[in-house]
Amino acid sequence: MAKNYSNGNSEKEVHLLERRLIDLSRVAYQRDIITFTDFLNLNEQNILHTLPKDSLYTGYILFGGYASAERQMAAFIPEALSLRYGKKNLLPEELGYPxxxxxxxxxxxxxxxxxxxxxxxxxxxxxxxxxxxxxxxxxxxxxxxxxxxxxxxxxxxxxxxxxxxxxxxxxxxxxxxVEYVPRTEAVRGTVSSVRLDSLLPLAFSSSRSRLSGLIEGAKVFVNGKLITSNGYQVKENDLISVRGMGKFRYIGTGGKTKKNRLSVEIERYI
Missing domain, CATH: 3.30.70.330 (RRM (RNA recognition motif) domain)
Structure with a gap:
C-alpha cells in the first residue's frame, strides 16, 4: 500500500519507526513481557495503526495518562500474559506504563x-x-x-x-x-451529511472550501488514524484531531430539518 509522507515524516523516518515498532512487538512475544514505545504523536500512532496486522507479533494498547490524550505510549502485550490475567482485554492501569x-x-x-x-x-x-x-x-x-x-x-x-x-x-x-476534566463546549448545527469535510466547518466556524485542504494535507486524524479522504463518514463518538487547530468529538445526529439537512451535535475542546 502506498504511504502518504506529507504529514511530516520522511520515508526513511517511517521505515525506521515501523522497524522499531515491529521489534518491540517481537521482543514482547519472545520474552513474554510487556514492551513500551516512547510517546507517539498522532502521525506516529497512525503509522502503528496502519502496519500490516501480520507484521506484529502481539496486540497493543495506547495510553497517554488520561482519556483522549493526544500523545500516547503503546504497550505491546503478549497473548500469554493476557491469559495469565484471565481476560483478553487488559486495562491501561494494569500494564504499569513507565x-x-x-x-x-x-x-x-x-x-x-x-x-x-x-x-x-x-x-x-x-x-x-x-x-x-x-x-x-x-x-x-x-x-x-x-x-x-x-x-x-x-x-x-x-x-x-x-x-x-x-x-x-x-x-x-x-x-x-491527576484530576483533569477537559473544557469543552457543545456545538449544534446542520450539515448536508456526516462526511468529515462537512463537520470541520461546523467545528471550526469556517468555510468548507478553506478547511477541505486540511484533510488532503494529512492534518486530520480520526481516533488517532490519519484520514485523507474528504468523504470519510464519521461515526458517533469519533474523536477528530486537526493539527494546529484543535479537536472535537462527534456526538451524533438529532434528525432532519425541513430542508432535508441533518441536525448534529459535536463537543469541541477549548
Missing part, C-alpha cells in the same frame, strides 16, 4: 505570568529533554500537568525552576492523582 505526571505551579500566584502551553513546553525542552520522552501538557488555572517517562519526570521535578520569568515548583504526582 511514566508519571509532574504538577508544575507558580511559587507565587500573585506575580505569575499568564503562561501558555508553548511556554511550558519550551522550558521543559530547554532542560535538554527529547520531546518523544514527554506526553501531553495539560493547563489548568495556575498550574500545569506534564506526563513524562519516569526518569524524565524525576528530572523535571528536580531541575525545572522557571517558566519564562515565573519561578515554579514541581512535584511528582501519580497518574490517578
Amino acid at each position: 511514566f508519571q505526571a509532574v504538577e508544575i505551579c507558580p511559587r507565587n500566584i500573585r506575580f505569575a505570568e499568564d503562561l501558555t502551553h508553548r511556554d511550558f513546553l519550551g522550558a521543559i525542552l530547554n532542560l535538554g529533554i527529547e520531546r518523544s520522552r514527554t506526553g501531553d501538557i495539560l493547563l489548568e488555572e495556575h498550574r500545569a500537568y506534564l506526563f513524562a517517562q519516569t526518569e524524565i519526570a524525576e528530572l523535571v521535578s528536580r531541575e525545572l525552576s522557571n517558566v519564562r520569568h515565573t519561578p515554579v515548583k514541581c512535584r511528582l504526582t501519580e497518574l490517578e492523582g
Whole structure:
C-alpha cells in the first residue's frame, strides 16, 4: 500500500519507526513481557495503526495518562500474559506504563505570568529533554500537568525552576492523582451529511472550501488514524484531531430539518 509522507515524516523516518515498532512487538512475544514505545504523536500512532496486522507479533494498547490524550505510549502485550490475567482485554492501569505526571505551579500566584502551553513546553525542552520522552501538557488555572517517562519526570521535578520569568515548583504526582476534566463546549448545527469535510466547518466556524485542504494535507486524524479522504463518514463518538487547530468529538445526529439537512451535535475542546 502506498504511504502518504506529507504529514511530516520522511520515508526513511517511517521505515525506521515501523522497524522499531515491529521489534518491540517481537521482543514482547519472545520474552513474554510487556514492551513500551516512547510517546507517539498522532502521525506516529497512525503509522502503528496502519502496519500490516501480520507484521506484529502481539496486540497493543495506547495510553497517554488520561482519556483522549493526544500523545500516547503503546504497550505491546503478549497473548500469554493476557491469559495469565484471565481476560483478553487488559486495562491501561494494569500494564504499569513507565511514566508519571509532574504538577508544575507558580511559587507565587500573585506575580505569575499568564503562561501558555508553548511556554511550558519550551522550558521543559530547554532542560535538554527529547520531546518523544514527554506526553501531553495539560493547563489548568495556575498550574500545569506534564506526563513524562519516569526518569524524565524525576528530572523535571528536580531541575525545572522557571517558566519564562515565573519561578515554579514541581512535584511528582501519580497518574490517578491527576484530576483533569477537559473544557469543552457543545456545538449544534446542520450539515448536508456526516462526511468529515462537512463537520470541520461546523467545528471550526469556517468555510468548507478553506478547511477541505486540511484533510488532503494529512492534518486530520480520526481516533488517532490519519484520514485523507474528504468523504470519510464519521461515526458517533469519533474523536477528530486537526493539527494546529484543535479537536472535537462527534456526538451524533438529532434528525432532519425541513430542508432535508441533518441536525448534529459535536463537543469541541477549548
